Amino acid sequence: MKTTSFFCILLLLPLFTFQACGQNKETKSSTIIPVEKNQGKPGNPYYSHTDTNKLNLSNAEWKKVLPEDVYAVMREAETERAFTGKYWNTDVKGTYYCASCGNLLFRSGAKFASSCGWPSFFEQENKKSIVFKDDNSLGMERIEALCGRCGGHLGHIFDDGPAPTGKRYCMNSIALDFVPDTK
Known part of the structure; x- marks a missing residue:
């Protein structure tokens, strides 16, 4: 009986891992239009x-200016x-x-391949660019960025x-805009 329960948990583990970064509802994948720096x-x-x-x-004001899929992630925490x-x-x-307001968040030098399926960074650009709060949704204890x-x-x-930080900022791509370096 215990062995059967153990294997059931192993079979379900990928479903929980899929939601590890806070999966609430599916949102459609969106193409984010690149923005030029300072525009x-x-x-x-x-x-x-x-x-x-x-x-x-x-x-209500954000809903007027953000695309529906960006609004769902950034304002409703999807x-x-x-x-x-x-x-x-x-x-x-x-x-x-930030895809909502243009706030500087990360440099690409802080990005790493974490294999979690979302862009991951080990350090934010400055201490004020990201703030944190406890998130106990979905039966998990996490820290929301x-x-x-x-x-x-x-x-x-x-x-x-x-x-050097030991941190993994697990971000939604749709919540980010990217400006490539110029040569």
């Missing part, structure tokens, strides 16, 4: 790579499916910004990353 996004007056003032907008996001398996040099400027849901942070 805004059409229809989003709050997007800036240079403005660091905190934004305190209602979800999660894109593993291995479907644009940036989970890239190694291009550049800078990652939020944009330090707009409060949008980016993903979660775990203590299983590489040196």
Whole structure:
């Protein structure tokens, strides 16, 4: 009897692992239009790579300016499916910004291949770029990572990353914009 239960758990483990970074509902994979550095996004007056003032907008206002799939992840804490996001398996040099407000989050030098299916970083660009809060949803104890400027849901942070920090910022690709370095 115990052996059967053990094998059932082993068979179900991939389903729980699939949700390890906070999978709530499936969101459709989206192509994020690359933005040029220091330019805004059409229809989003709050997007800036240079403005660091905190934004305190209602979800109704965010709903007006964000695409539906970005809104679902960033304002409702949904999660894109593993291995479907644009940036989970890239190694291009550049800078990652918040897809809602343009806040500088990560440099590509902090990105690593974690094999979890989402882009992973071991260090944020500066201490104020990302803030954290406890997340006990889905019967798990995790720490949610939020944009330090707009409060949008980016993903979660775990203590299983590489040196020097030992952290793994497990981010949703759809919550990120990327600007490649110029030569």
